[in-house]
Amino acid sequence: MKLITAVIRPERIQQVKEALFRAGISGITLSRVSGHGGEQEVVEHYRGTRVMVEFHDKIEVRMAVSEPFVQAAIDAIVRGARTGEVGDGKIFVQPLERVIRIRTGEQDAAALTPVTETKLSPDGTP
Numbered sequence: 001m002k003l004i005t006a007v008i009r010p011e012r013i014q015q016v017k018e019a020l021f022r023a024g025i026s027g028i029t030l031s032r033v034s035g036h037g038g039e040q041e042v043v044e045h046y047r048g049t050r051v052m053v054e055f056h057d058k059i060e061v062r063m064a065v066s067e068p069f070v071q072a073a074i075d076a077i078v079r080g081a082r083t084g085e086v087g088d089g090k091i092f093v094q095p096l097e098r099v100i101r102i103r104t105g106e107q108d109a110a111a112l113t114p115v116t117e118t119k120l121s122p123d124g125t126p
Contacts, residue, residue: 001096001108002070006061007035008081008089013059016080020061023076025069027112031060039087056087064096066109 008016013030020028034055044051065073074091082088101111 001064001066001099001112003094003096004063004065004070004073004077005092005094006077006081006089007033007058008061008077009083009087010057010059012081012083012088013061016061016077019076019080020063020073023069023072025063025065025073025076027063029062031062033058033060037087037090058089064099064112066112 006016010032017028020026035058036055039056044053061077063073070093074093077091098108099111100107104111
């Protein structure tokens with residue numbers, strides 16, 4: 001199991017999300033973050049004053065995946081996030097020691113599988 005964290009451009013989140021969903025990865029967490037990497041500092045004018053923007057708005061995408069989905073997740077993120085310009089972002093892959101699904105108590109890979117509701121017939125059987 002791995003924890004994959006990607007920091008990407010905000011305008012690329014839709015493409016990344018769609019690529020992840022196509023790869024079978026639907027459990028993601030998004031956070032708005034700011035950071036500074038290889039981009040140049042930008043000077044903007046605000047109310048007649050020059051303001052240097054040192055940190056850029058980014059989106060952090062986090063997901064826990066089982067081993068078979070690690071490369072698929074990386075490929076999907078790269079495919080959705082890449083513009084070819086400085087500032088496209090980074091992907092971090094870390095080992096994940098343990099996962100527990102709170103609702104059921106399932107652990108590790110079983111806790112990472114997609115949750116699907118079983119439809120019951122009127123007599124209560126699946």
